[in-house]
Amino acid sequence: MQQILKGYENIEKALKEVGSERYLLVCDASFPFLPIKDVFKPAAVFDQFTPNPLYEQVCKGVELFNREQCDTIVAVGGGSTIDVAKCIKLYCRMNTAVNYLQQECKDSGIPLIAIPTTAGTGSESTRYAVIYYEGKKQSVTHESIIPNYAILESMLLKSLPLYQKKCTMLDALCQCIESLWSVNSTDESMVYAKNGLQMIMEHWQGYIEDNNEEDARYVMMAANYGGRAINISQTTAPHAMSYKLTSMYKLPHGHAVALCLPEVWMYMMEHPEECKDPRGVDHLEFIFEQLGRIMRCDSAEKGLMMFRTIISSLDMALPHGNDRKKEIDILVKSVNPVRLKNNPVPLTEDVIRQIYERIVL
Numbered sequence: 001m002q003q004i005l006k007g008y009e010n011i012e013k014a015l016k017e018v019g020s021e022r023y024l025l026v027c028d029a030s031f032p033f034l035p036i037k038d039v040f041k042p043a044a045v046f047d048q049f050t051p052n053p054l055y056e057q058v059c060k061g062v063e064l065f066n067r068e069q070c071d072t073i074v075a076v077g078g079g080s081t082i083d084v085a086k087c088i089k090l091y092c093r094m095n096t097a098v099n100y101l102q103q104e105c106k107d108s109g110i111p112l113i114a115i116p117t118t119a120g121t122g123s124e125s126t127r128y129a130v131i132y133y134e135g136k137k138q139s140v141t142h143e144s145i146i147p148n149y150a151i152l153e154s155m156l157l158k159s160l161p162l163y164q165k166k167c168t169m170l171d172a173l174c175q176c177i178e179s180l181w182s183v184n185s186t187d188e189s190m191v192y193a194k195n196g197l198q199m200i201m202e203h204w205q206g207y208i209e210d211n212n213e214e215d216a217r218y219v220m221m222a223a224n225y226g227g228r229a230i231n232i233s234q235t236t237a238p239h240a241m242s243y244k245l246t247s248m249y250k251l252p253h254g255h256a257v258a259l260c261l262p263e264v265w266m267y268m269m270e271h272p273e274e275c276k277d278p279r280g281v282d283h284l285e286f287i288f289e290q291l292g293r294i295m296r297c298d299s300a301e302k303g304l305m306m307f308r309t310i311i312s313s314l315d316m317a318l319p320h321g322n323d324r325k326k327e328i329d330i331l332v333k334s335v336n337p338v339r340l341k342n343n344p345v346p347l348t349e350d351v352i353r354q355i356y357e358r359i360v361l
Contacts, residue, residue: 002125004150004224006217008036011074011115014149018111020072024065026085028077030117035155040076044068046088053084055101055133061088062096072111075147078168079121082114083129086145090129101133107144114147117156119207119220120168120254122175122227124150137243146231152224154217157207164252165208166314171254172223173200173310174261178236179229181268181287182342183277189232196225197294208314237264237347240339241355244331249319258316262308263355268345269300277344284344320361331356 005014015023025042028049046064049057065073065088075085091100093108114124123129124147129140157165176197179189199222206215241264242257249256268284275284285300292303321327332353340347347355 002146002148002150004125004152006152008039008115008151008153008155010149010151011036011039011113014113014151015072015074018072018113018148020111022068022070023072023074023113024061024068024070024088026061026073026075026077026081026088028081028117031076033159034076034117036153040074042074043070046084049080049084051080053080053087053131055131055138058084058087058091058131059100061085062091062100065092072113074113074115075124076115076117078116078118079123082116082121082123082147083131083140085112085114086123086129086147087131087140090140090142090145101138101140105140105142105144107142111149112145112147113149113151115151115153115156116220116223118160118164118168119154119157119216119223120171122172122223122225122230124152125224125227126231128231150224152220154213154220157216157220158211158213162208166316167252167254167258168223169200169204169208169219169254170258170311170314170316172196172219172226173204174238174254174257175226175230175235176200176222177261177265177291177307178238179226179233180291181284181344182230182233182236183344184342185233189229192225192229193233194290194294196222196229197291199225201295204310234342235339237340237343240335240343241331241352243336244334245319245359248327248331251319255316258311259318259359260355262304262311263358264343264347265304265307267347267351267355268343269304271345274345276346318359318361324360328353328356328360331360 022043025045046061075082176193179193199218203215203218206212207219238261241260245256275281288300292300295303295306297303
């Protein structure tokens with residue numbers, strides 16, 4: 001069972017409770033500028049990876065972990081940093097002579113402590129990680145890579161660039177919304193998603209516009225709720241459609257998924273009779289109504305309008321294509337049909353094309 005602790009003063013407590021004597025610190029380029037950097041006394045530091053981490057980079061982290069005979073991993077950074085740490089944990093007891101992606105995943109037993117420096121993915125509380133192998137995205141999933149401890153310190157958000165704050169906050173917002181309508185949602189995931197969505201709606205402006213510390217605490221907690229929600233329900237069509245937008249137009253993930261979500265939402269509201277969720281059309285329409293209310297509106301339609309208003313106020317621009325028709329063809333073919341299965345209303349290839357045509361200028 002994961003422990004979620006608030007405040008960086010809990011780092012020492014977590015290390016003591018897992019019995020760590022030598023830990024590997026996994027961090028990104030922002031680490032030297034963090035106000036809590038002096039708290040850490042690692043046996044080794046691994047920071048040789050890119051924002052979309054490569055399999056080969058993770059292998060170097062595994063090699064360093066074993067060479068230094070570490071007993072714990074501490075991840076300090078955004079979603080990519082935590083993903084790298086998760087994969088090091090998963091692979092560090094595997095056969096080094098065989099590609100780790102081809103081996104059976106087992107719990108390595110290595111403790112993992114995650115300290116997020118952004119408020120977006122909620123990766124510190126999920127069983128998912130993403131790395132790239134031979135140019136292709138690899139989704140790594142295993143229950144054992146959920147960090148033993150997630151330590152939330154909102155002070156770390158204060159110095160984030162404004163655009164990064166916008167993108168990560170939007171990722172958290174989209175995860176909460178998608179989790180609510182996912183066909184895999186449960187009573188537990190819905191509680192997490194509703195809590196996260198409500199916190200974002202109440203505090204996103206103070207966080208983004210005023211850099212208010214109290215609002216930052218709530219947004220960081222909301223992102224964690226979003227992570228816990230999608231850890232159960234998984235994401236849906238907006239996330240599935242966002243990945244190629246990110247790589248093709250160099251859009252951060254939160255920006256890309258926020259452009260997809262309102263278009264998918266609108267289509268589903270216009271075609272509720274196509275709902276494939278076993279709980280039926282009434283359930284889906286109830287979820288839409290709840291979304292509207294949590295977003296401080298008196299109808300589902302106005303909830304969608306509120307989402308569009310937030311995107312507009314944050315100035316999240318649409319991408320411009322150089323060869324628009326060809327690029328849309330590539331985008332349509334890129335969507336993973338497995339991820340689409342979590343969506344309550346099926347999206348045909350023609351519908352996906354129409355959605356991309358509204359997104360790409």
